[in-house]
Amino acid sequence: MYRYDQYDQAIVDARVAEFKDQVARRLRNEITEDQFKPLRLMNGLYLQLHAYMLRVAIPYGTLSGTQMRMLAHIARKYDRDYGHFTTRQNIQYNWIKLEQFADLLDDLSKVEMHAFQTSGNCIRNISSDQFAGAAADEVADPRPYAELLRQWSTLHPEFSFLPRKFKIAVIASDTDRAAIQLHDIGLQLRKNDAGELGFRVYVGGGMGRTPIIGQVVRDWIPVGQFLSYSEAILRVYNRYGRRDNIYKARIKILVTELGIEEFTAQVEAEWALLEPLGLDAPQAEYDRIIAQFAPPEFDPAASDELDLSDPDFRLWVEQNVHAHKQPGYAIATISLKPRAGIPGDASSAQMDVIADLATRYAQDEIRVTHSQNLVLAHVRKSDLYAVWQALEAAELATPNLDLVTDIIACPGMDYCTLANARSIPIAQKIAAKFENDIAEQRDIGELKIKVSGCINGCGHHHAGHIGILGVDKKGEEAYQLLLGGSGAEDASLAKILGPGFDENGIVAAVDKLIAFYRTARAAPDERFLDTYRRLGPAPFKEAVYG
Amino acid sequence: MPSSLTRVLTGNRLETGDVLWWNGSDWSPHIADAVAIGDEGEALVARLVAEERINDPALIDVTGEPGAFVPTTTRERVRASGPSVRADLARGSLSTEVI
Numbered sequence: 001m002y003r004y005d006q007y008d009q010a011i012v013d014a015r016v017a018e019f020k021d022q023v024a025r026r027l028r029n030e031i032t033e034d035q036f037k038p039l040r041l042m043n044g045l046y047l048q049l050h051a052y053m054l055r056v057a058i059p060y061g062t063l064s065g066t067q068m069r070m071l072a073h074i075a076r077k078y079d080r081d082y083g084h085f086t087t088r089q090n091i092q093y094n095w096i097k098l099e100q101f102a103d104l105l106d107d108l109s110k111v112e113m114h115a116f117q118t119s120g121n122c123i124r125n126i127s128s129d130q131f132a133g134a135a136a137d138e139v140a141d142p143r144p145y146a147e148l149l150r151q152w153s154t155l156h157p158e159f160s161f162l163p164r165k166f167k168i169a170v171i172a173s174d175t176d177r178a179a180i181q182l183h184d185i186g187l188q189l190r191k192n193d194a195g196e197l198g199f200r201v202y203v204g205g206g207m208g209r210t211p212i213i214g215q216v217v218r219d220w221i222p223v224g225q226f227l228s229y230s231e232a233i234l235r236v237y238n239r240y241g242r243r244d245n246i247y248k249a250r251i252k253i254l255v256t257e258l259g260i261e262e263f264t265a266q267v268e269a270e271w272a273l274l275e276p277l278g279l280d281a282p283q284a285e286y287d288r289i290i291a292q293f294a295p296p297e298f299d300p301a302a303s304d305e306l307d308l309s310d311p312d313f314r315l316w317v318e319q320n321v322h323a324h325k326q327p328g329y330a331i332a333t334i335s336l337k338p339r340a341g342i343p344g345d346a347s348s349a350q351m352d353v354i355a356d357l358a359t360r361y362a363q364d365e366i367r368v369t370h371s372q373n374l375v376l377a378h379v380r381k382s383d384l385y386a387v388w389q390a391l392e393a394a395e396l397a398t399p400n401l402d403l404v405t406d407i408i409a410c411p412g413m414d415y416c417t418l419a420n421a422r423s424i425p426i427a428q429k430i431a432a433k434f435e436n437d438i439a440e441q442r443d444i445g446e447l448k449i450k451v452s453g454c455i456n457g458c459g460h461h462h463a464g465h466i467g468i469l470g471v472d473k474k475g476e477e478a479y480q481l482l483l484g485g486s487g488a489e490d491a492s493l494a495k496i497l498g499p500g501f502d503e504n505g506i507v508a509a510v511d512k513l514i515a516f517y518r519t520a521r522a523a524p525d526e527r528f529l530d531t532y533r534r535l536g537p538a539p540f541k542e543a544v545y546g
Numbered sequence: 547m548p549s550s551l552t553r554v555l556t557g558n559r560l561e562t563g564d565v566l567w568w569n570g571s572d573w574s575p576h577i578a579d580a581v582a583i584g585d586e587g588e589a590l591v592a593r594l595v596a597e598e599r600i601n602d603p604a605l606i607d608v609t610g611e612p613g614a615f616v617p618t619t620t621r622e623r624v625r626a627s628g629p630s631v632r633a634d635l636a637r638g639s640l641s642t643e644v645i
């Protein structure tokens with residue numbers, strides 16, 4: 001894992017000191033709320049329905065045990081004993097007090113963490129593949145490149161006031177576990193026939209009000225030049241992105257308005273000027289960072305055997321455990337979608353359990369997934385049973401990864417000021433229908449339900465096999481139903497199926513969709529999404545509205 | 547504004563972010579303590595904005611009687627009662643059932 005050097009720590013310390021002073025001045029009424037609000041937002045502090053909400057950055061979703069213990073401590077000391085892991089691999093706290101914020105930031109910075117660039121029109125936290133460094137199908141660990149992007153984009157003076165927020169995701173395999181085509185820039189690391197590494201660069205993807213799938217702006221940029229190339233993209237965007245209309249300000253609109261050819265031509269022209277200036281990191285810096293992500297010392301003698309005689313353990317292994325590239329090891333996903341739970345929420349006690357398991361059994365590393373789950377990426381197979389038992393005792397071993405109850409939900413109107421409707425109760429009501437019957441869930445198979453409480457789409461509803469969008473219907477909460485989205489390598493945007501519903505109506509509609517799918521699938525292993533793609537919306541519409 | 551609607555004054559305390567209601571002389575964390583606000587409301591809000599100690603002061607519509615006011619919008623009912631999905635964190639002055 002990457003450890004801060006003196007520059008990283010100095011940047012964080014300086015920023016913390018600056019913001020502590022700003023907070024103190026606000027508390028003394030020396031600056032007004034209008035002056036303070038943009039400052040607090042730049043430091044991840046929002047005012048939500050019940051209190052201040054703090055969003056802490058988790059770079060590329062990777063945490064150490066020590067960092068997770070600190071997140072638990074923060075929940076316990078400054079919040080109400082829990083936190084919410086988000087689709088952007090960050091964590092949010094819902095009950096933060098401004099008067100305690102300086103102490104909180106000090107605590108965070110002790111473990112090389114902070115909250116800046118988690119809001120505002122800057123380059124946000126870089127996201128990545130939660131299986132990075134462990135996946136059998138990756139060409140290399142993508143995180144050193146995500147870390148280079150983090151360093152490059154941290155307080156980048158030219159890109160601190162972009163037309164709008166900017167989100168970058170980096171992966172290194174053909175399987176996309178980070179929804180790169182739905183980011184402002186999506187980078188896929190690849191290897192050519194000569195064994196060299198380079199990126200395929202997608203640009204202009206995004207969700208929200210105008211969902212768009214990213215397009216390839218360059219099929220190959222050598223790894224040594226990807227920073228200057230990213231800079232060229234950001235420059236074109238910064239110069240021509242629409243600042244006149246917030247709804248048209250994202251890079252996706254610029255790419256669409258210019259067309260990908262013209263946009264590409266402009267980026268290439270900019271890059272031709274930039275590249276010779278030597279902005280890219282020197283090889284020594286690549287080497288320094290890559291060395292910090294060196295694979296842990298795996299035991300070559302680790303046994304590949306797994307005793308699956310306990311049926312509950314077997315179920316969990318089959319559903320939540322993935323193959324590791326190292327024989328004798330496995331990748332375990334911890335579901336944050338327990339029975340009657342809130343998607344993505346974890347208590348301080350649970351965070352502590354996970355931190356201790358990571359330290360003891362998983363090379364002290366934890367990952368956050370964009371589906372609001374957590375991952376222990378390097379577990380010896382011979383330790384899996386002990387890990388499972390500890391997770392089970394903490395209600396963290398629900399064997400439902402990628403199944404109908406593994407629902408993404410944004411905070412919605414239970415917490416969020418921008419919401420039109422609640423998201424979490426919808427997820428809970430849908431899950432309640434299936435959560436007592438894991439065999440039925442497995443029979444339904446992979447099904448990604450994603451719920452957002454408003455058009456901003458934080459719950460990725462446009463990328464849901466089934467997407468649900470909260471809307472306001474004459475003051476009442478109402479829900480639109482969308483089908484056919486995917487945030488994976490087969491990215492597609494979900495489309496509205498028909499008229500919306502109230503809370504109970506949307507739950508019943510999902511039930512009907514699933515029942516229809518089970519009768520209509522061509523084979524038991526045809527996914528809901530594939531059945532939908534094969535048959536089109538008409539029979540699904542008939543099943544719901546007919 | 548329909549005559550059956552009453553207005554109450556709400557906001558968030560700067561230091562803590564706590565959700566508050568105006569009880570006639572001070573702020574209370576319980577909507578049950580809120581008083582109906584008449585024509586003086588706008589002036590009150592203007593004064594609070596100028597004082598810079600309460601964030602987002604606003605007059606909101608409620609129905610019902612003093613002591614049992616219920617906001618007309620879901621958003622304000624959630625603010626008054628607490629998240630509907632965490633009964634353990636409810637403020638107690640308004641049941642999450644009304645959301």
Ligand code: HEM
Pocket residue numbers: 046048053085086087088092164167182205206207208209210250409410411415416417418456457458459460
């Ligand atoms: C509660 C406070 C939040 C606020 C005020 C907020 C605000 C927004 C806004 C305004 C957008 C639309 C941006 C645009 O279309 O240009 C957006 C998009 C998004 N947010 Fe949030 N959000 C919040 C919470 C969250 C949470 C909890 C998550 C993760 C679960 C999240 C993840 C995202 C994602 C993934 C998108 C869409 C991707 C994109 O930018 O295209 N946000 N958010």
Ligand code: SF4
Pocket residue numbers: 410411412413416417418419420423452453454455456457458459
């Ligand atoms: S989708 Fe809307 S309701 Fe949900 S968190 Fe984002 S802004 Fe809030």
